[in-house]
Amino acid sequence: MEWGCGVRELAAAIDDLSAEDPSDIPRHLLAEQLIELHWQMARLQAQIARRTYVRAPASDS
Template identity: 90%
Template sequence: MEWGCGVRELANAIDHLSAEDPSDIPRGLLAEQLIELHWQMARLQAQIARRTYVRSPGA
């Protein structure tokens, strides 16, 4: 996978979510999506943390 490909895919996924109108989503499905979005946000925060603490070789 080329560098940055994952970030572009993430941006595209967020764009798709932004295009949805949450008021059109049935309540049960909306609750499921909220749980999934929080799970994915935690995963994203973990990846941000991994990249924040990368040290240069020999440091």
């Protein structure tokens, strides 16, 4: 996968969610969507943490 492709796809997915009107979503589906969004947010936070703690390679000197 090309570097940055995942971030672009994430941005596009967020744009798609932003285009939705939550008041048009039936309540039972909205509840399911909220659970899924929280799950995906936790996964995103895990990826942010992985990238936050990347260290530069040790030098040979």
